[in-house]
Each structure stands twice: as C-alpha cells, then as structure tokens.
Amino acid sequence: MELTIDENILEAYGFNKENINIQQIGSGLINGTYLLTNLSNGEHFVLQQLNTSVFTNPWAIANNIETVANFLKINSPDYIFPAPLHTTNREAMYLHEGKYWRLMPFVKSTVALDTLSTAKQAFEAAKQFGKLSRLLDNFNSSKLEPTIVGFHDLELRFEQFKTALSQASVTVKDQAAKEIETAFEFEPILTQYLQLGSNADFPNRVMHHDTKISNALLDKETFEGVCVIDLDTLMPGKFISDLGDMMRTYLCEFSENERDLSKINIRVDYFAAMIKGYLSEMGSILTSTEKGLILFSGKYMIYMQALRFLTDFLNGNIYYPTAYADQNLDRAKNQFKLLEELVKNEEQLQQLVDAELLDK
Known part of the structure; x- marks a missing residue:
C-alpha cells in the first residue's frame, strides 16, 4: 500500500514527497520497513524506523555496522554489505520526534x-x-x-x-x-x-x-x-x-x-x-x-x-x-x-x- 512519511525524514536524505513513492514492505515484527522509489530515476531505497523498545541503544547498531562496513571496504571491497546511507548532514541515522530512521541501498534483482x-x-x-x-x-x-x-x-x-x-x-x-x-x-x-x-x-x-x-x-x-x-x-x-x-x-x-x-x-x-x-x-x-x-x-x-x-x-x-x-x-x-x-x-x-x- 502507498503511504506517506514525514517530509522532514525524506528531506534528511535529500528527497521530497513529490519525487518519492513509498510502500510498506517486509514481514519482520520488529522494525517498520518501507520501499522508497525515486520517481525521477526509478532508483530504490529501503527506509526503516528502528524499534527502540527492542533496541535501546540505536547508536550501538549504527556504530557496529559502520565499523564492519569500513573493514569490508578495505579487505573485501567487492562484497555487498548494505550498510545505511548517511543523511545530508553525514549522520548514520536521522532522529525525528524521538524516533530513529535510516536509509539503506536496495539490492537489485534479489528476493x-x-x-x-x-x-x-x-x-x-x-x-x-x-x-x-x-x-x-x-x-x-x-x-x-x-x-x-x-x-x-x-x-x-x-x-x-x-x-x-x-x-x-x-x-x-x-x-x-x-x-x-x-x-x-x-x-x-x-x-x-x-x-x-x-x-x-x-x-x-x-x-x-x-x-x-x-x-x-x-x-x-x-x-x-x-x-x-x-x-x-x-x-x-x-x-x-x-x-x-x-x-x-x-x-x-x-x-x-x-x-x-x-x-x-x-x-x-x-x-x-x-x-x-x-x-x-x-x-x-x-x-x-x-x-x-x-x-x-x-x-x-x-x-x-x-x-x-x-x-x-x-x-x-x-x-x-x-x-x-x-x-x-x-x-x-x-x-x-x-x-x-x-x-x-x-x-x-x-x-x-x-x-x-x-x-x-
């Protein structure tokens, strides 16, 4: 189904509501997960809201993933590791109204x-x-x-x-x-x-x-x-x-x-x-x-x-x-x-x- 996400969250990643289509995806019970489609070029991204009731230290997650991603970039540069993309302010997550959001690359042609x-x-x-x-x-x-x-x-x-x-x-x-x-x-x-x-x-x-x-x-x-x-x-x-x-x-x-x-x-x-x-x-x-x-x-x-x-x-x-x-x-x-x-x-x-x- 088509949804809307607060525009502040979209803008944090350089998008706006006019050029993005949003659909809820995934079967997980923990985090809210959405597929974002850039209407101007067809590029896809995965937007996710972290469940802080389960993950009480979101920055531990962000730091762990980034640390591993940096290691893999140097030692296994061809390996696909879909780490979160940074906001326009170079942050690994975006905090909005007490909720943490992150954007991941969408891995094409996969299921x-x-x-x-x-x-x-x-x-x-x-x-x-x-x-x-x-x-x-x-x-x-x-x-x-x-x-x-x-x-x-x-x-x-x-x-x-x-x-x-x-x-x-x-x-x-x-x-x-x-x-x-x-x-x-x-x-x-x-x-x-x-x-x-x-x-x-x-x-x-x-x-x-x-x-x-x-x-x-x-x-x-x-x-x-x-x-x-x-x-x-x-x-x-x-x-x-x-x-x-x-x-x-x-x-x-x-x-x-x-x-x-x-x-x-x-x-x-x-x-x-x-x-x-x-x-x-x-x-x-x-x-x-x-x-x-x-x-x-x-x-x-x-x-x-x-x-x-x-x-x-x-x-x-x-x-x-x-x-x-x-x-x-x-x-x-x-x-x-x-x-x-x-x-x-x-x-x-x-x-x-x-x-x-x-x-x-």
Missing part, C-alpha cells in the same frame, strides 16, 4: 523469502551467512558493542525461566506442567554449554544472530545467494548462534506457530544442504572444538527458543505478540518437539556433518 521451498535455498542462505563470518574472521569482534545484551545467553534464558516459574500462578504452572518438565529434562544442554567456559578454541566471532531465511537475499532468477540483510544484531557471539538459528528455522517445513505437532519433522536433505553451504565458507576457519559443536548448535538454539516461549507464557505473554491466550505455550510445545526430533535423528545428522568435514 527475500519468507519460507524455504528447496534444499538449494537452504544451501545458498547458509553459504551467505557463513561468508560474512569468514570475511570477518580477522576482524577484532571486541570492537563491537552488544546491541541486545544477553540475546543468545542460554544461562540467562534459563534463569529467566526459573524466575518466571517461581512467580507463575498454580493454574498457569498446571497448564504448562509437561513443558516445564521437558525444560528441565533438557537442562544438560545448558550444562554442556557452561562447560565450554572461556575455552580459547571456542572464540567470539562477529555473528549475525538472526539467520532466518528472510535475512538472506537471493537472486530472484537463479536463487543463488547474494548477501545478508537486517544487521541490527551484528555483534560478538559464538558460531553456534548463527548455525543453530539456521537449524531452528530451516529444518522443519512449518514455523513455531504450527500447532499440529505431527507436522514437526526434520528435513534431512535441507540439513545436509545447509551444512554443506555453511562449511563451504567456514569449514577452513572453524576450530576443532567448534567443529565438534556443529550439531550441538541446533540443540542450543532450539532449546533456548523453547525456553523463551515458555517463559513468556509463564509471565503472562508480555514479550512475544500473540493471537490467542495459549499461543506462547503452543510455540514452546512446537520447539520442544523440534528439539526432540533433532535428538532422535542425531546419529544420521552427525554422519552427514562428519562426511562434510572430511572434505574440508
């Missing part, structure tokens, strides 16, 4: 998919997320600030779950009794993670932290990977965040909102393609410890998301938007089922990982 429909798409997306990490292998990740503190901290998420459990009503706890029991049954995943500690062979890297398929741009004709977008959570982290989030969102045909748990299964061919794509970029860089944690990364991220949904249900649904009262509980059931499926198929999946690592 962002909401769902995966082929294993090739899984390969291409995983390759792109791996490529970004590979190109930043020699970048000092400590130069970046966390944009969401504790975002993928499983220890923190488990403590939040226990706090929510201690404060929930008896009725709510009874309703979620099976899922609460399952959460404690999978606690060894947290134990294994904590045992890694500050292992030097498990380094901090620059991670994207949100590797769903819609954040990888693919060529609209060939579906070959082009680049990644949505760089708000580009910050220091562990490789298990990116690879694990890919497993969580690529391996099942259905999303976390599917209530029919019989549909929650692992697509083994998608797993194989994803691992092949990721290791085609990262296979020569991952340490021996990291290589041993490839399958664990899926357990880690799926378990964390299950805990987050369950915690929000126990807290009265205060974080994730819901369409009905028990949706977060249903989402937790969905993610625990996905985790159980991953464990059930572990032997076969590990064989695929081992075979792929032999080629690296």
Whole structure:
C-alpha cells in the first residue's frame, strides 16, 4: 500500500514527497520497513524506523555496522554489505520526534523469502551467512558493542525461566506442567554449554544472530545467494548462534506457530544442504572444538527458543505478540518437539556433518 512519511525524514536524505513513492514492505515484527522509489530515476531505497523498545541503544547498531562496513571496504571491497546511507548532514541515522530512521541501498534483482521451498535455498542462505563470518574472521569482534545484551545467553534464558516459574500462578504452572518438565529434562544442554567456559578454541566471532531465511537475499532468477540483510544484531557471539538459528528455522517445513505437532519433522536433505553451504565458507576457519559443536548448535538454539516461549507464557505473554491466550505455550510445545526430533535423528545428522568435514 502507498503511504506517506514525514517530509522532514525524506528531506534528511535529500528527497521530497513529490519525487518519492513509498510502500510498506517486509514481514519482520520488529522494525517498520518501507520501499522508497525515486520517481525521477526509478532508483530504490529501503527506509526503516528502528524499534527502540527492542533496541535501546540505536547508536550501538549504527556504530557496529559502520565499523564492519569500513573493514569490508578495505579487505573485501567487492562484497555487498548494505550498510545505511548517511543523511545530508553525514549522520548514520536521522532522529525525528524521538524516533530513529535510516536509509539503506536496495539490492537489485534479489528476493527475500519468507519460507524455504528447496534444499538449494537452504544451501545458498547458509553459504551467505557463513561468508560474512569468514570475511570477518580477522576482524577484532571486541570492537563491537552488544546491541541486545544477553540475546543468545542460554544461562540467562534459563534463569529467566526459573524466575518466571517461581512467580507463575498454580493454574498457569498446571497448564504448562509437561513443558516445564521437558525444560528441565533438557537442562544438560545448558550444562554442556557452561562447560565450554572461556575455552580459547571456542572464540567470539562477529555473528549475525538472526539467520532466518528472510535475512538472506537471493537472486530472484537463479536463487543463488547474494548477501545478508537486517544487521541490527551484528555483534560478538559464538558460531553456534548463527548455525543453530539456521537449524531452528530451516529444518522443519512449518514455523513455531504450527500447532499440529505431527507436522514437526526434520528435513534431512535441507540439513545436509545447509551444512554443506555453511562449511563451504567456514569449514577452513572453524576450530576443532567448534567443529565438534556443529550439531550441538541446533540443540542450543532450539532449546533456548523453547525456553523463551515458555517463559513468556509463564509471565503472562508480555514479550512475544500473540493471537490467542495459549499461543506462547503452543510455540514452546512446537520447539520442544523440534528439539526432540533433532535428538532422535542425531546419529544420521552427525554422519552427514562428519562426511562434510572430511572434505574440508
């Protein structure tokens, strides 16, 4: 649909309402995203309003992206990294009436998919997320600030779950009794993670932290990977965040909102393609410890998301938007089922990982 944006925002980037067409785009729930078309030359841009309820330090995001962009310009000048464009006053964002806006280049002839429909798409997306990490292998990740503190901290998420459990009503706890029991049954995943500690062979890297398929741009004709977008959570982290989030969102045909748990299964061919794509970029860089944690990364991220949904249900649904009262509980059931499926198929999946690592 055609929209209007305050003219002060357009003027900050050298536009005016007479020469710009505006359409809302994107399926994300966090930021408002718009496609701007320059009517005089047909050039496209992406305008976005940052959600400061989620991202409380917008300048950390801006500084992180600009720091990485400068590194890539020098070390990988041909790589497409759609960093925000500056305002006419050379600012990375424009602050208007308490809201932060930014303008990004539009990457032509690409598509962002909401769902995966082929294993090739899984390969291409995983390759792109791996490529970004590979190109930043020699970048000092400590130069970046966390944009969401504790975002993928499983220890923190488990403590939040226990706090929510201690404060929930008896009725709510009874309703979620099976899922609460399952959460404690999978606690060894947290134990294994904590045992890694500050292992030097498990380094901090620059991670994207949100590797769903819609954040990888693919060529609209060939579906070959082009680049990644949505760089708000580009910050220091562990490789298990990116690879694990890919497993969580690529391996099942259905999303976390599917209530029919019989549909929650692992697509083994998608797993194989994803691992092949990721290791085609990262296979020569991952340490021996990291290589041993490839399958664990899926357990880690799926378990964390299950805990987050369950915690929000126990807290009265205060974080994730819901369409009905028990949706977060249903989402937790969905993610625990996905985790159980991953464990059930572990032997076969590990064989695929081992075979792929032999080629690296």
